[in-house]
Amino acid sequence: MAALLVELGVALVALALAGIAANRLSLSVIPAYILVGILVGPNPPTEVAGLSLQIVGYGEFVELAAELGVVVLLFFLGLEFSVGQLLDDRRRIASAGVVDFVLNFGMGIVIGLSFGRTPLETVLLAGIVYISSSAIVTKTLIEQGWIANPEADPVLGTLVFEDILIAVYLAVVAALVTGTGGLSGAVVDVGVAFAFLGGLALVAWYATRFVEATFDLPSDELFLLSVVGTATLIAGVALSIGVSEAVAAFFVGTAFSQTSHTERIEHVIAPARDLFAAFFFFSIGLQTDVTLLAGVAGLLAVAVVTTTVTKLTSGAISGRIYGLSPTRSLRTGLALISRGEFSLIIAALVVSAAGSGNDALADFAPVVTAFAVGYVLVMSVLGTVLVQYADVITGRLVPLLDR
Amino acid sequence: MTIYEAEVPGVGHKFEFELEGDARLVVIIHHDGKRDVYRRPDPDADSERLFSLSDKQARQFGSILEGAHFQPVDLDEVQVPLGDSLIEWYDIADLDEGPPIVGETLAESNLREAIGVSVVAIQRGEETIANPEATETVRAGDTLVVLGTREQQHEFEELLDA
Numbered sequence: 001m002a003a004l005l006v007e008l009g010v011a012l013v014a015l016a017l018a019g020i021a022a023n024r025l026s027l028s029v030i031p032a033y034i035l036v037g038i039l040v041g042p043n044p045p046t047e048v049a050g051l052s053l054q055i056v057g058y059g060e061f062v063e064l065a066a067e068l069g070v071v072v073l074l075f076f077l078g079l080e081f082s083v084g085q086l087l088d089d090r091r092r093i094a095s096a097g098v099v100d101f102v103l104n105f106g107m108g109i110v111i112g113l114s115f116g117r118t119p120l121e122t123v124l125l126a127g128i129v130y131i132s133s134s135a136i137v138t139k140t141l142i143e144q145g146w147i148a149n150p151e152a153d154p155v156l157g158t159l160v161f162e163d164i165l166i167a168v169y170l171a172v173v174a175a176l177v178t179g180t181g182g183l184s185g186a187v188v189d190v191g192v193a194f195a196f197l198g199g200l201a202l203v204a205w206y207a208t209r210f211v212e213a214t215f216d217l218p219s220d221e222l223f224l225l226s227v228v229g230t231a232t233l234i235a236g237v238a239l240s241i242g243v244s245e246a247v248a249a250f251f252v253g254t255a256f257s258q259t260s261h262t263e264r265i266e267h268v269i270a271p272a273r274d275l276f277a278a279f280f281f282f283s284i285g286l287q288t289d290v291t292l293l294a295g296v297a298g299l300l301a302v303a304v305v306t307t308t309v310t311k312l313t314s315g316a317i318s319g320r321i322y323g324l325s326p327t328r329s330l331r332t333g334l335a336l337i338s339r340g341e342f343s344l345i346i347a348a349l350v351v352s353a354a355g356s357g358n359d360a361l362a363d364f365a366p367v368v369t370a371f372a373v374g375y376v377l378v379m380s381v382l383g384t385v386l387v388q389y390a391d392v393i394t395g396r397l398v399p400l401l402d403r
Numbered sequence: 404m405t406i407y408e409a410e411v412p413g414v415g416h417k418f419e420f421e422l423e424g425d426a427r428l429v430v431i432i433h434h435d436g437k438r439d440v441y442r443r444p445d446p447d448a449d450s451e452r453l454f455s456l457s458d459k460q461a462r463q464f465g466s467i468l469e470g471a472h473f474q475p476v477d478l479d480e481v482q483v484p485l486g487d488s489l490i491e492w493y494d495i496a497d498l499d500e501g502p503p504i505v506g507e508t509l510a511e512s513n514l515r516e517a518i519g520v521s522v523v524a525i526q527r528g529e530e531t532i533a534n535p536e537a538t539e540t541v542r543a544g545d546t547l548v549v550l551g552t553r554e555q556q557h558e559f560e561e562l563l564d565a
Contacts, residue, residue: 080413084410085409134413135413142414145452147411147439148443148450149450150446267434270434325447
């Protein structure tokens with residue numbers, strides 16, 4: 001037990017230090033947490049100046065904490081999902097969201113096929129390069145002060161659309177990768193997933209008053225236990241019948257989104273989310289073998305360049321859909337370039353499917369992890385840095401657009 | 404004056420408050436209670452962050468803005484109503500050509516009989532003469548505290564300006 005506790009302590013302290021360093025550099029903490037995982041984990045680098053760097057193993061505790069991280073991250077996404085905002089602004093959100101999906105997911109499909117990947121692998125790659133990071137994008141908006149400008153509308157509208165799309169996407173993909181194979185098997189698996197999640201979504205929609213009354217608890221600790229317990233239990237049941245636990249947690253979150261508990265959840269449960277989400281990014285780092293990056297370098301380079309351009313373009317078009325000036329439209333694109341947690345959740349899904357016996361993915365799983373980690377490391381930093389130089393970039397690009 | 408409110412997913416709430424012209428104040432209330440206040444001078448300009456406050460600071464600051472601690476009053480218009488009568492303050496100009504009552508005692512100026520107003524106090528520098536005797540002489544630079552109806556006050560003001 002002593003050795004395990006020390007191991008956990010090393011992990012947490014290393015995460016804290018990396019987070020502090022990232023804050024100093026005005027970068028997102030996500031790449032910092034991943035790098036710490038790579039550094040102290042079992043894969044290379046394994047030692048520095050004779051000192052072992054294989055300090056923390058990928059044990060059951062980290063695996064479970066990381067899984068909780070996914071559940072709580074998606075629970076919060078559901079909690080903050082605003083049906084009202086979506087309905088009020090559905091035409092513009094749908095237009096911007098479709099442009100974003102077609103350009104970026106489409107580019108992912110093109111890249112996957114041209115690198116000779118199977119259709120399933122291509123769909124997974126496309127998902128990874130498509131979806132922006134809500135966490136990094138929102139933080140960027142606040143730090144740049146753009147949150148108080150009109151460009152916040154298309155950025156947040158696009159994120160809302162991506163939230164729905166990722167829920168559907170994860171539901172389908174989770175059924176496909178864990179499935180027994182064969183077209184008819186896949187149809188059944190996807191059918192089961194949609195039946196379960198559709199039922200959950202309906203319950204979430206109609207259970208507002210029940211949720212309101214049931215979770216009206218006097219003490220914060222009981223509130224924390226009940227909410228996290230409910231989300232974890234439903235996610236666990238979903239996973240045990242082959243349905244995406246992440247999407248189940250998303251719908252549990254939406255059940256709370258219309259109640260008066262949202263503010264309390266933000267206060268009481270956000271610290272738990274931050275802790276477990278850190279474990280999720282850390283565990284991704286632990287499982288990453290950086291030596292595999294060499295094998296995906298070409299794919300990675302192509303993906304980084306093309307999907308930076310497609311995100312900038314789709315964002316700029318979304319800005320125009322919202323009637324914004326060229327400068328603000330380009331900012332919309334710049335803000336959305338960062339990819340993060342969702343790309344990694346897709347990669348983690350592939351790894352766990354391969355681990356639970358899907359042989360078709362056995363070779364692809366380490367590749368997709370290396371690719372997703374490399375991609376997120378580059379895109380999270382690149383996205384943040386490009387935004388910091390937004391004035392220079394828009395200053396150069398706007399005259400070209402006006403021509 | 405319109406206030407726009409919107410939910411900001413993952414952040415909290417946003418309020419936009421119209422000022423003069425096209426300017427707007429933009430207030431972001433984070434889920435953790437932090438408030439960021441921005442000002443956007445016109446629709447094409449970028450919002451500038453003015454200040455950030457914690458939840459507690461914002462509540463205290465808000466109550467100051469609201470006037471809970473001090474409600475300002477226009478000092479030139481101070482009037483204390485007493486039934487139909489008002490109490491008003493009159494500064495007697497410190498001039499050579501002062502109003503006719505300067506240099507007269509209250510009895511001599513006969514204000515109560517002629518106009519109906521009563522001089523209830525005289526402020527003279529640091530000193531306040533409450534309920535002055537009829538033999539008290541009005542001097543240039545005095546402030547007279549005068550009780551009377553609105554018409555009587557008006558008449559007294561005309562006498563001073565004469």
